Amino acid sequence: xxxxxxxxxxxxxxxxxxxxxxxxxxxxxxxxxxxxxxxxxxxxxxxxxxxxxxxxxxxxxxxxxxxxxxxxxxxxxxxxxxxxxxxxxxxxxxxxxxxxxxxxxxxxxxxxxxxxxxxxxxxxxxxxxxxxxxxxxxxxxxxxxxxxxxxxxxxxxxxxxxxxxxxxxxxxxxxxxxxxxxxxxxxxxxxxxxxxxxxxxxxxxxxxxxxxxxxxxxxxxxxxxxxxxxxxxxxxxxxxxxxxxxxxxxxxxxxxxxxxxxxxxxxxxxxxxxxxxxxxxxxxxxxxxxxxxxxxxxxxxxxxxxxxxxxxxxxxxxxxxxxxxxxxxxxx
Amino acid sequence: xxxxxxxxxxxxxxxxxxxxxxxxxxxxxxxxxxxxxxxxxxxxxxxxxxxxxxxxxxxxxxxxxxxxxxxxxxxxxxxxxxxxxxxxxxxxxxxxxxxxxxxxxxxxxxxxxxxxxxxxxxxxxxxxxxxxxxxxxxxxxxxxxxxxxxxxxxxxxxxxxxxxxxxxxxxxxxxxxxxxxxxxxxxxxxxxxxxxxxxxxxxxxxxxxxxxxxxxxxxxxxxxxxxxxxxxxxxxxxxxxxxxxxxxxxxxxxxxxxxxxxxxxxxxxxxxxxxxxxxxxxxxxxxxxxxxxxxxxxxxxxxxxxxxxxxxxxxxxxxxxxxxxxxxxxxx
DNA sequence: AATGATCATGTAAACGATTACATATTAATC
DNA sequence: GATTAATATGTAATCGTTTACATGATCATT
Numbered sequence: 001x002x003x004x005x006x007x008x009x010x011x012x013x014x015x016x017x018x019x020x021x022x023x024x025x026x027x028x029x030x031x032x033x034x035x036x037x038x039x040x041x042x043x044x045x046x047x048x049x050x051x052x053x054x055x056x057x058x059x060x061x062x063x064x065x066x067x068x069x070x071x072x073x074x075x076x077x078x079x080x081x082x083x084x085x086x087x088x089x090x091x092x093x094x095x096x097x098x099x100x101x102x103x104x105x106x107x108x109x110x111x112x113x114x115x116x117x118x119x120x121x122x123x124x125x126x127x128x129x130x131x132x133x134x135x136x137x138x139x140x141x142x143x144x145x146x147x148x149x150x151x152x153x154x155x156x157x158x159x160x161x162x163x164x165x166x167x168x169x170x171x172x173x174x175x176x177x178x179x180x181x182x183x184x185x186x187x188x189x190x191x192x193x194x195x196x197x198x199x200x201x202x203x204x205x206x207x208x209x210x211x212x213x214x215x216x217x218x219x220x221x222x223x224x225x226x227x228x229x230x231x232x233x234x235x236x237x238x239x240x241x242x243x244x245x246x247x248x249x250x251x252x253x254x255x256x257x258x259x260x261x262x263x264x265x266x267x268x269x270x271x272x273x274x275x276x277x278x279x280x281x282x283x284x285x286x287x288x289x290x291x292x293x294x295x296x297x298x299x300x301x302x303x304x305x306x307x308x309x310x311x312x313x314x315x316x317x318x319x320x321x322x323x324x325x326x327x328x329x330x331x332x
Numbered sequence: 333x334x335x336x337x338x339x340x341x342x343x344x345x346x347x348x349x350x351x352x353x354x355x356x357x358x359x360x361x362x363x364x365x366x367x368x369x370x371x372x373x374x375x376x377x378x379x380x381x382x383x384x385x386x387x388x389x390x391x392x393x394x395x396x397x398x399x400x401x402x403x404x405x406x407x408x409x410x411x412x413x414x415x416x417x418x419x420x421x422x423x424x425x426x427x428x429x430x431x432x433x434x435x436x437x438x439x440x441x442x443x444x445x446x447x448x449x450x451x452x453x454x455x456x457x458x459x460x461x462x463x464x465x466x467x468x469x470x471x472x473x474x475x476x477x478x479x480x481x482x483x484x485x486x487x488x489x490x491x492x493x494x495x496x497x498x499x500x501x502x503x504x505x506x507x508x509x510x511x512x513x514x515x516x517x518x519x520x521x522x523x524x525x526x527x528x529x530x531x532x533x534x535x536x537x538x539x540x541x542x543x544x545x546x547x548x549x550x551x552x553x554x555x556x557x558x559x560x561x562x563x564x565x566x567x568x569x570x571x572x573x574x575x576x577x578x579x580x581x582x583x584x585x586x587x588x589x590x591x592x593x594x595x596x597x598x599x600x601x602x603x604x605x606x607x608x609x610x611x612x613x614x615x616x617x618x619x620x621x622x623x624x625x626x627x628x629x630x631x632x633x634x635x636x637x638x639x640x641x642x643x644x645x646x647x648x649x650x651x652x653x654x655x656x657x658x659x660x661x662x663x664x
Numbered sequence: 665a666a667t668g669a670t671c672a673t674g675t676a677a678a679c680g681a682t683t684a685c686a687t688a689t690t691a692a693t694c
Numbered sequence: 695g696a697t698t699a700a701t702a703t704g705t706a707a708t709c710g711t712t713t714a715c716a717t718g719a720t721c722a723t724t
Contacts (some may be wrong), residue, residue, distance in 0.1 A: 014704045049445035051680030054382040054709050075402030095427035113381035220611050249611050279552050280583050309602055346674045383710030387677050
């Protein structure tokens with residue numbers, strides 16, 4: 001490993017001068033510049049980031065913690081994050097937590113140990129107390145999923161209203177027996193979506209039937225199983241609102257196995273607008289989150305915090321959209 | 333930011349002793365241990381990784397460069413990589429290159445600058461020369477996609493044979509008019525799969541028709557478009573082999589738009605066995621790569637290199653599998 | 665009681681960079 | 695020509711660790 005002093009020796013100058021050349025300092029004579037540049041070339045020298053960052057106490061790196069890279073929902077968000085990061089000279093590193101709090105904490109530790117300047121948390125498993133603790137010393141933004149009452153900014157959509165809109169769409173198509181496949185996790189969005197679903201029913205004067213409400217874990221299988229259960233009910237629903245597209249796909253396959261037609265016998269609405277929701281047959285009606293923009297906004301907020309431009313905590317709610325497709329409306 | 337000397341001061345000992353405590357050195361008296369542990373707790377101290385790694389010239393971190401996290405194919409591989417890494421005390425950080433050589437090089441630079449001990453490259457855009465150059469100073473393993481003749485180990489499947497098997501499956505079902513949707517990129521696997529396809533046809537005494545061979549870019553749309561073109565041929569094929577599941581899905585949707593039935597009117601075979609290939613309707617016949625194992629093996633190979641256990645370059649070819657489903661065989 | 669081993673702790677040098685400050689050289693001003 | 699300003703370069707401290715080596719205390723051995 002060649003170091004800055006190797007270069008200095010080769011060029012016959014001091015390490016300070018080499019450092020000046022590397023960092024584009026103006027006060028270097030043309031001849032010295034040439035000598036040093038040549039030495040750097042010859043030795044194929046790259047500054048050691050550990051040394052540099054240690055001295056600078058700044059890394060221009062940002063961690064993105066996400067529960068699961070295999071969830072297509074996150075891909076677009078990450079793209080937004082990366083684009084803004086790159087425009088501002090930051091590198092991002094993705095950390096797959098697998099929804100495992102131990103893994104998550106390992107990455108948080110890297111943050112604490114200054115390996116990165118800040119982080120974006122996508123669906124943290126940490127408690128409010130832990131997050132509040134972290135907020136004191138670290139630059140962190142919550143994206144999509146967030147804990148309420150934690151002094152950290154978040155970027156998301158209004159899940160309650162979005163769910164209301166989705167459910168209302170089903171109601172407006174004439175459905176009265178509308179089931180709900182939610183998620184049994186600690187995330188706020190799951191609750192908010194359930195609340196929105198219920199409010200839509202109430203507002204339409206439809207009774208809320210507990211038997212129509214069930215919970216999965218965002219997976220295909222949980223969508224499949226829950227739908228099967230719903231279809232086994234004596235008074236089976238004619239529509240279902242799933243809080244993720246993947247579960248919606250599971251639900252549709254379940255209905256198909258029972259020889260039901262979608263949307264004729266069962267209308268299905270998902271959430272997220274992942275790529276596969278329009279590739280699927282039938283294409284799936286869903287709520288589209290502005291994933292790319294969510295990512296961009298989160299990264300912008302993070303940079304503001306890191307660079308100390310804003311000390312107040314700003315939360316962002318971006319616009320969502322109901323996208324009607326064949327799984328609820330024929331011919332779309 | 334509290335440092336080791338803050339802790340030392342608070343505990344009334346030297347920094348060396350604190351360091352000993354942190355690193356579990358045996359020669360520390362119980363009382364001192366207690367004092368220091370308490371001070372660490374009180375001050376909520378975490379060692380600065382930059383300082384530590386700089387001194388140790390070792391980071392126990394590994395970079396995983398992949399072209400696109402939104403490709404579900406990579407998720408399982410990453411899982412394998414992570415599991416082996418964690419078992420061996422390494423952290424992994426994912427780097428999304430977006431198939432952009434500039435981004436890729438940015439991450440390689442981090443490697444050169446000792447931010448990580450090594451890297452796994454999933455589908456590098458770099459040339460053989462560049463990779464050869466890197467191999468001299470860095471610990472790198474190629475996974476899935478690889479360049480031939482580069483002195484870096486790789487882990488993959490035998491793409492030519494796998495494609496042969498897939499094509500042969502279609503032939504054995506009685507098809508003679510078999511199209512191929514490949515990929516127009518620089519990757520070896522694309523070529524090998526085409527070669528395997530052609531060899532299967534030749535071996536079966538079927539003429540290779542250039543009109544039946546076309547190229548996409550692994551996307552849904554490119555599958556869709558190419559299939560449309562193939563179906564517009566005067567003598568349309570009755571089967572198609574796509575080098576990715578996503579393109580296969582595009583092809584199926586294309587056939588459906590023409591009111592063709594899959595597999596009755598058109599048999600479709602994909603490649604990769606991503607989750608959606610069995611969620612899709614019809615479920616898709618495909619070649620299953622042992623993604624998890626590919627990841628595990630790549631990580632194991634990398635650790636061997638980093639820790640200097642093996643200096644020779646070993647290449648691994650893992651077993652693939654043909655998975656027959658409804659898109660080629662009814663009722664599966 | 666002298667010797668040596670063992671244990672606990674401290675001192676200070678590294679790791680590889682950046683940068684405040686000092687110094688030397690040259691150019692500009694009066 | 696003396697003074698000052700600007701430019702180019704070097705010296706050494708610093709970032710937060712780890713760790714080789716030194717030191718001093720304790721205890722067993724002879």
